[in-house]
Amino acid sequence: MENRSKQTLNRLVMVSVVYLVLALFIFTVVVFAWYTLTDINRANLVSQISGVEAEYEFYVYRDSDKDGSDHQTLIDNVCSIGEDKCYEFVTNPTFSYLIPGYAAPGERFSFAIKIRSIGQTEGSLKLDFTGITSIGYDIDENKIQKAYEYSVSKISYINSGIETSDIKDTLGIIYGNQHFSYSFINVYNLVNNVPFGMLDDSNSTVVIYFDLYFDPTIYGQTSEGVSHENSNIFMNQIFVIQHIYMTIS
Numbered sequence: 001m002e003n004r005s006k007q008t009l010n011r012l013v014m015v016s017v018v019y020l021v022l023a024l025f026i027f028t029v030v031v032f033a034w035y036t037l038t039d040i041n042r043a044n045l046v047s048q049i050s051g052v053e054a055e056y057e058f059y060v061y062r063d064s065d066k067d068g069s070d071h072q073t074l075i076d077n078v079c080s081i082g083e084d085k086c087y088e089f090v091t092n093p094t095f096s097y098l099i100p101g102y103a104a105p106g107e108r109f110s111f112a113i114k115i116r117s118i119g120q121t122e123g124s125l126k127l128d129f130t131g132i133t134s135i136g137y138d139i140d141e142n143k144i145q146k147a148y149e150y151s152v153s154k155i156s157y158i159n160s161g162i163e164t165s166d167i168k169d170t171l172g173i174i175y176g177n178q179h180f181s182y183s184f185i186n187v188y189n190l191v192n193n194v195p196f197g198m199l200d201d202s203n204s205t206v207v208i209y210f211d212l213y214f215d216p217t218i219y220g221q222t223s224e225g226v227s228h229e230n231s232n233i234f235m236n237q238i239f240v241i242q243h244i245y246m247t248i249s
Helices: 002-041
Strands: 046-048 054-062 086-090 108-117 123-135 148-159 177-179 188-196 205-214 238-248
Touching: 046 054, 054 238, 148 188, 188 205
Parallel strands: 046 238
Antiparallel strands: 054 086, 054 108, 108 205, 123 188, 123 238, 148 177, 148 205
C-alpha cells in the first residue's frame, strides 16, 4: 500500500515537472515572438546612408476622404490632435505609416519629409524607395505594388518660418513619377540632385512632398494570362515600402 502511494506521488511529481517545463517553453516562445514582432515594427522607415550630418521629420497627411493633399505646405498646416486635412508629424516612423492597412483603387496618400542640415557641408540630396513588397497575392502579375504609382508633388525650402514655392522643376532636380514593378530588389528614385545644406542657410531645410496613388486603371491577370476587367484582384492585399534611403553627396 505504501509503495503504491509512493508510486502515485512520484507520478504526480513527474507530471507536474513536465507541465512546468511545457509552460516555460510556451512562455519563452510567446516572449520571443513578441520581441521579434516588436523589433520588426521598430524598423526605421528612413535610413541615412551618408556621412553628412542631417536630421529629418516625417509627416503623414491625415485625410479621411483619402483624396490626398492639394495644399502642400507645413507652414500652419500641421495637425493638432483629431484634426483632418493636415500633415501629422510622426515620431520615429516605421513602414507601417505609409499605407494604413488595406486600401481601395483610386485612393491617394500624401506624405512629407522635412530634412535639415546640421553640419557645414553643402551637397545634393537623394531619396530612394527600397524593399517594395506585396502581401496576399496569388501570382506575381497580381502583386498590388504594380498598381501603385508614386509621384513628387512639391519640393520647397523653409527658412526663418517662410516656405518657398515649388522648385522641383528648377536647379536640375530629378524626381520620380512612375509605377512600381514586381521585383523586390528594385530601387526607385524619389528625388535626386536637390541642392542641400548651403552655408548661407537658404537651402539648409528642404521639404519633399510625395503621393502614393492606387491606380484603378491597372488590372490583374488570371493564371492563364488573361487580363481582368477591373482592379478587384488587388483588394485585400497589403502594400509595403520598407525603407526610404537618404543620401547626401
